[in-house]
Amino acid sequence: MSYWDEIEANQRLLARETGTVVRDWGGRLPLALIYPNQYGVGMSSLGFQTVYRFLAARPDIVCERAFDDGKWDVASLPRSIESQRRLDDFAVWAFSLSFELDYLNAVNLLRRSGVPALAAERGDDDPLLLAGGPAVSANPQPLAPFFDAFVIGEAEECLDDVAGILAAEWGQRGRLLQRLSQVPGVYVPALHRSGDRVRRLWLRDLDRYPTRSAIWTPEAEFGDMHLVELSRGCRRGCRFCLAGYTTRPWRERSLGVVLEAAREGLPHRRHVGLVGAAVSDYGEIDALAGELRALGVTISVSSLRADSVSPALLDALAQSRTQTLTLAPEAGSERLRAVIGKGVTEEGLMRTVEQAAQRSFPWLKLYFMLGLPTETDEDVVALVELAGKVKAHFPRQVSVNLEPFVPKAHTPFQWEPTPELGILRRRLKLAEKGLRARGVRVRSDSAEWARVQATLARGDERLAPALLALSRPAISEWKAALRSVGVDEEEYARRREPAELLPWDLVDSGLRPAFLARLAQGAAAGQAPAPCVGGTCTICGICG
DSSP states (O other): OOHHHHHHHHHHHHHTOBSOOOOOOTTSEEEEEEESSOHHHHTTOHHHHHHHHHHHTOTTEEEEEEEOOOOSSOSOOOBOTTTOOBGGGOSEEEEEOOSTTHHHHHHHHHHHHOSOSSGGGOOTTSOEEEEESHHHHHOOGGGTTTOSEEEOBOGGGTHHHHHHHHHHHTTOHHHHHHHHTTSTTEEOGGGOOTTOOEEOBOOSOGGGSOOBOSOBOTTSTTTTOEEEEOEESOSSOOTTOHHHHHTOSOEEOOHHHHHHHHHHTTTTOSEEEEESTTGGGOTTHHHHHHHHHHTTOEEEESOBOTTOOOHHHHHHHHHTTOOEEEEEEESSSHHHHHHHTOOOOHHHHHHHHHHHHHTTOSEEEEEEEESOTTOOHHHHHHHHHHHHHHHHHOOSEEEEEEEEOOOOTTSTTTTSOOOOHHHHHHHHHHHHHHHHHTTOEEEEOOHHHHHHHHHHHTOOGGGHHHHHHOOSSOHHHHHHHHHHTTOOTHHHHSOOOTTSOOGGGGEEOSOOHHHHHHHHHTTTTTOOOOOOOSSSOOSSSSOO
16 A cells, blocks of 8 residues: 555545544644554454543643554554554554454564664653553563553553653653653553562442543444443453453443433434443343433443343344344353353253344354363363254354463463363364354354464563564464574463462452462362452452
């Protein structure tokens, strides 16, 4: 794409947006808010939009967005959407990192820029690099050599302080970093003392910060919706789930605040997307669905608990002409669901399936994981049989998404090994063959890329040179990059010991180590994990 083609492409995107803030640069700190993935993906991230809304409202900052352009073999840089300026025109690059595989794109952008890749080699005239988001809040270490600072946890708690320091100390790197290091929840690798921990930030009162779409564009993955967040955290405590532990405790917004956030979007969209780790667990979901329907809007939901969907919510979704209902049993057998702490019974799942069939939803999508701890071939057979039962009770289209298990930091499964590739490939084929034989559509994620994700999720600073050496996003190139810097991926795939020091231990999630260890020990026996009751107990250590 030529210089002018790139500018025109961004201008077309900008012309289709509503809610964008375009500001003159005079006397203001120029900050690029970067989502290192496609525009459509980034603009569907409520976290990204929330940070944009906040920064764009400050009179002392020019905040413009940039996205990954998919180029790996060129020196040119992406341009911002708002002014079409190159990234290297900006004094601050602030990255939003939701997924570990986006690390590859983030480092590629830095490599192409000509800016010194390592934070230790950058001076006052170079951009300052910040990062935040779920992935680096759990474990920032693989990217620590590249970034000047990380926000650990929910950024709303420190954004005002961080933005004020950036605007006041712009161009004075040493003083700026010193001040940032004093902000609770901010990790500055260059000034961090060994043994110190960075406490994860979390909002005590979600109603203080209603989270909803700031920019509306048809080019986003959910471009027809106005997105509204209902809750954070999860009550259930599934042992594999990053969000269930790194966004604890379970918190809900009040019904009135959610409705007001929904009303704000009515001039732009008549379709509201409700966002949360388990939307059907929201305490007033039936009342909310009724109120939204009374406003004349249609609704969609990001996630539903497979055994706790109310008839009233299903009615509201059916009346909204929802095309796809998504449920996540995660494992096929009752035994394995008990091991991972899912707690969904076959009876509860089938009850929801039958209710969905009665309301004529066109499509039912099921999510399962493969490679879970203690999994056997019999569990894979049970997965196929369960999906077959769903297909028999749901007369329209049924599809299954198969995702390899990835152990994540700060979860009870953080010590588990990454599934062996050979076993995982064989079980993926076994599941795919059985599902297709039953008339179920199947989509499988790559076992090889899941292994890369697992390596980055539990990695340390030794992975940084490999990320920098990566010539393009391919498995063969990733392995070559690891070899070129003398890193053995098996070191990151192995089982961890409870007593060993972990790279992500510098992040204080608030969870007591004994709490996670106890949940890990209870997995084999199928003991139900302690539910999060949202700030009214001291079991895990966060609220205490």
